[in-house]
Amino acid sequence: MEVRKHAILSASSSYRWLNCPPSVSLSEGVSDEVSEFALEGTDAHTLCEYKLKCALDLIDGDHHLPKLEWYSEEMEECANGYVAFVLEKIEDVKKDGKDPIVLIEQRLDYSNFVESGFGTGDCLIIADGTLHIIDYKHGRGIQVDANENSQMMLYALGALELFGFLYDINEVTMTIYQPRRSNISTFKMSSSDLYQWANNVLKPIAKLAHIGEGEFKAGDWCQFCKVKTTCRERANENMRLARLEFLDPPLLEDSEIEEILQKVDEVVEWVNDVKDFALRQAIKGKKWKGFKLVEGRSNRKYSDEEKVAKQVEQAGFNPYEMKLLGITEMQKLLGKTKFTELLDGLIVKPPGKPTLVLESDKRPEYNPAKADFMTNEEEN
Template structure:
């Protein structure tokens, strides 16, 4: 079966929407970046700490990513798990706690399996906790397909041993200060698995269905070369690029919703083509590789200073305050507030147009404009 499932739980949000993407991805190399390696290191450290907290023998792992932030995040994760275990003990004398448990959900998804970071079983309740170390995308537990697959895998093992009535799924994402929990009745979860998951997974495994682009394209290995995604982005050209005053409000709203992903996609295409040309000798018709613009730099600042001073130039240094965050670290948060707190201010951010899904509170445009202009004039 291999170490990686074709229909993995972690990519289920994608292949459940764009069914053939799972098979298409197999044609592309898995180039996991630094973020993935850092996440693996954080998971290994959290596993070690959790085992220690539960009095299970474990050897502490080491990695190049070890830092104070990782220490704190993994400590917080372990504290959260222990809290959940204590809560489970209120209704169950001896709850089962599983760490990095392989979960098989192949009865619904061909060759489907994944790893649950932590699973807690307490009589009629099952709780799956997933540790997300990434700071990029905010992950929500609500109706999360990855978590639902993990839950189905855990139920396959323990549903016959316990009378489990409901499943709770928690995303613990400390670097985004995000702890999201969603609870669903077992019957409802299994109904989704039979009616929606199973038929879609069968098609996805066989490479059937239509390519459907969307936000789920972000981490797809085939996204840059995907024709369906390209066609969707190029739909913008159908508006014939009329000047904004000639567009209707509906057309402008459509463009506004497309622009962020369109520019991201364009950047990915440019990066792919540039890499192919520079590192793999690819020649693109109508394009060439040239030396980029650069700025002059000192070869040796100490030698520069000595020569300048020897020639009689004394005013060659500039002095400035260290950055605010560095100053706070130097003094400590309490002393920083005591000594400099009254001299620190935070100006209103520049008004920005964002989708309504953004969690920031809307502001009154006239007030925002006046406040921003006042700060600018000061």
């Protein structure tokens, strides 16, 4: 499968290298394992591209769709949603009396600001002074915010470099479409502000990153760094918490617990990264002083399920249990329309378990009274 090509100072990794420029040279030569999530994302992009081109009559439906190894009904629904969203955007632009130019999977070159920098924009809509950039995200892990998102800003810059002088663009609208998180996030910026950022912030940092200079700085961007496990700066940053002196009085103060909570997720992530790395190396034969590799716990299982069922049936017992299908499986069985028709009013969403998060999190504050009320309602 063809995975999208990326520049070294790529738009998708810009959040990391803008915060930690020397991470680029430190990662040089470190191999990058392509995850299953990345392969699934590539397939989803291919499907989105194909469907959008069909919808815009740029190719006909008989056009050969590349084989999608990770195809699923969910992916199909996501791609349909994406196409509907883009078509709606195009209609909105037309309503304003503008005749838009639509570009799909457009290579965007921002090398005037970042050495050899380029990326690929999923969809660009250009009409009368405005540029819309829509980026499809298939991931469901991290919710991506378009607000001052450097990846989107680099795409926008590449698009302005390419089309700015032809279409006199003075405003850019950048949208992240992330269906598996029900997230549509949009950020607007004037092209003059974008160029100001490009000249004053981007260009100098990209220069440092290119020559392997600048300061190491650890933060949540480390999770995307190829040397995140062995990086000393990240280790130091996380060990700083362990070195905090919580001596007097014997019990921790609220303010100290708050301080720990601020950092604890990153510390746990770092510790797990180090443990994963050490285990993978040990499996490859590396000996860590004071440690050894042993077999983990395992559960009993049938070696041949068919044979087991047959033996039990022959002995006069029923080896099977009858279970209601889960919601996803049931929807697959019935199809979306029948599912809604038959089960309308029978699907509920109980309140999730309370979770402590940073105040900046976008979710509304947990309301215990509302949760109690909903639980009692369900019990009645």
